Amino acid sequence: MTKICCLGAGYVGGPTCAVIAYKCPDVQVTIVDLNAERIAAWNSDELPIFEPGLDEVVKACRGRNLFFSADVDKGILEADLIFVSVNTPTKKSGVGAGFAADLAYVESATRRIARVATTPKIVIEKSTVPCRTAESMRAILEANSRQNIRFDILSNPEFLAEGTAIADLMNPDRVLIGSLQTPEGFAAQKALADVYAHWVPREKIITMGLWSSELSKLAANALLAQRISSVNALSAICEATGADVDEVAYACGLDSRIGPKFLKASVGFGGSCFQKDILNLVYLSESLHLPEVAEYWKQVVTMNEYQKSRFAELVIRRLFNTITNKHLAVFGFAFKKNTGDTRESPAITLVKHFLQEKAHIHIYDPKVEESQIELDLCNPDVATPEQYKSHVKVYNSPYEAAKDVDAIVVLTEWDEFKTLDYRKVFNSMNKPAFIFDGRLILDTQKLRKIGFQVEVIGRQA
Ligand SMILES: NC(=O)c1ccc[n+]([C@@H]2O[C@H](COP(=O)([O-])OP(=O)(O)OC[C@H]3O[C@@H](n4cnc5c(N)ncnc54)[C@H](O)[C@@H]3O)[C@@H](O)[C@H]2O)c1
Numbered sequence: 001m002t003k004i005c006c007l008g009a010g011y012v013g014g015p016t017c018a019v020i021a022y023k024c025p026d027v028q029v030t031i032v033d034l035n036a037e038r039i040a041a042w043n044s045d046e047l048p049i050f051e052p053g054l055d056e057v058v059k060a061c062r063g064r065n066l067f068f069s070a071d072v073d074k075g076i077l078e079a080d081l082i083f084v085s086v087n088t089p090t091k092k093s094g095v096g097a098g099f100a101a102d103l104a105y106v107e108s109a110t111r112r113i114a115r116v117a118t119t120p121k122i123v124i125e126k127s128t129v130p131c132r133t134a135e136s137m138r139a140i141l142e143a144n145s146r147q148n149i150r151f152d153i154l155s156n157p158e159f160l161a162e163g164t165a166i167a168d169l170m171n172p173d174r175v176l177i178g179s180l181q182t183p184e185g186f187a188a189q190k191a192l193a194d195v196y197a198h199w200v201p202r203e204k205i206i207t208m209g210l211w212s213s214e215l216s217k218l219a220a221n222a223l224l225a226q227r228i229s230s231v232n233a234l235s236a237i238c239e240a241t242g243a244d245v246d247e248v249a250y251a252c253g254l255d256s257r258i259g260p261k262f263l264k265a266s267v268g269f270g271g272s273c274f275q276k277d278i279l280n281l282v283y284l285s286e287s288l289h290l291p292e293v294a295e296y297w298k299q300v301v302t303m304n305e306y307q308k309s310r311f312a313e314l315v316i317r318r319l320f321n322t323i324t325n326k327h328l329a330v331f332g333f334a335f336k337k338n339t340g341d342t343r344e345s346p347a348i349t350l351v352k353h354f355l356q357e358k359a360h361i362h363i364y365d366p367k368v369e370e371s372q373i374e375l376d377l378c379n380p381d382v383a384t385p386e387q388y389k390s391h392v393k394v395y396n397s398p399y400e401a402a403k404d405v406d407a408i409v410v411l412t413e414w415d416e417f418k419t420l421d422y423r424k425v426f427n428s429m430n431k432p433a434f435i436f437d438g439r440l441i442l443d444t445q446k447l448r449k450i451g452f453q454v455e456v457i458g459r460q461a
Pocket residue numbers: 007008009010011012013032033034035038072085086087088105108109112126127128129158159160161162272273
């Protein structure tokens with residue numbers, strides 16, 4: 001029986017390896033993590049992350065061929081294939097601070113594999129890493145291995161999006177496997193391809209060299225984020241001219257060369273990946289002495305910041321140029337719908353702007369825990385604990401959150417926001433009652449008929 005171990009039971013390691021176990025009953029999968037609390041949650045009825053369909057997958061194979069454990073060494077010792085799916089955040093200090101990926105977790109995981117392994121291993125980079133990281137991993141493994149053990153390194157970047165992770169994993173557009181172009185590299189590539197081939201058609205499993213595979217992951221995220229910044233840049237032109245950004249995106253998306261996906265204007269993209277991976281690409285370009293290339297990609301992030309500030313300024317301007325002591329309901333705190341993840345959520349930046357203006361914020365999100373909101377806002381970058389206590393309140397219902405507020409600001413595109421009883425909401429609000437749709441999901445005509453003052457990204461009032 002093939003044995004797989006995954007280092008890192010996070011948003012990627014958990015769902016990815018759970019789906020492997022689900023689709024490959026003949027493979028034993030053990031997901032390990034240094035964080036024992038997270039492992040305990042994976043072994044409980046309340047999984048540590050919310051992802052549609054994940055519960056069913058985990059419950060179907062946990063204890064059968066899927067195991068969650070804090071015993072990292074045992075997982076490494078027993079496995080034939082080891083996924084490294086640890087976090088690679090943007091560096092906060094030192095060389096490359098604010099841009100480069102912090103590879104400390106990848107390195108420490110690699111050193112642990114080298115120290116513990118007693119049999120040959122195929123080590124698979126699942127984390128998103130800068131180009132040529134596999135080379136450093138190989139050097140560490142070869143220099144630190146106790147006996148003369150063979151390690152083969154593969155790059156197998158993950159393309160799942162949160163909120164649709166299980167569907168993406170069950171039916172991926174492609175599975176990418178990079179390896180050294182040597183007979184041993186090809187053999188390792190085949191061993192991993194055979195696992196995916198349990199459910200992914202062979203023609204969707206594509207293979208290439210290590211460096212192309214590593215770079216493809218950064219490139220895919222950069223191209224996706226670039227589309228959003230492009231449509232958001234157009235949204236500013238629409239607001240100034242009377243064009244409608246949804247109509248413009250629709251017209252452009254019908255061109256088969258452009259395609260309709262990822263052209264939804266918004267208050268800005270969030271999530272743990274886009275900004276981090278573009279900054280990583282910017283750093284890589286600078287390191288390669290390609291300043292024009294670096295500047296080009298950096299603009300995608302600059303535009304995203306501009307979009308968030310632009311929206312905050314719109315709210316303040318429409319509320320008669322001051323929101324001091326006004327009450328605003330923030331609908332949605334997650335970075336997108338169908339996830340409880342708040343990493344780099346635009347809501348954090350928007351609330352920061354509002355708190356700087358001394359507004360009172362009522363937050364409602366169907367999936368984000370109050371403790372998470374406090375963690376995100378109560379930090380030196382956003383608000384002091386006193387400010388948080390006196391100016392932020394988290395609610396369990398959108399109706400409660402909207403009571404006695406001057407404005408509602410929609411920041412996440414949760415489906416439930418489309419079908420609320422807005423007459424009831426309107427009646428409970430201060431007048432004039434404003435609603436700002438940062439996700440273009442609401443029926444503005446209906447809202448105006450009720451009496452709301454409505455503002456939408458990418459459309460004139
Ligand atoms: N979140 C996504 O949607 C997504 C999608 C594709 C790729 N990625 C990439 O995948 C990687 C992981 O992302 P994530 O969102 O799952 O991160 P995460 O923070 O949710 O999970 C990472 C986990 O790794 C654990 N860890 C760190 N060092 C370890 C070690 N030495 N041994 C065992 N466990 C260790 C941490 O405790 C943590 O639980 C990142 O490189 C990210 O860029 C993320």
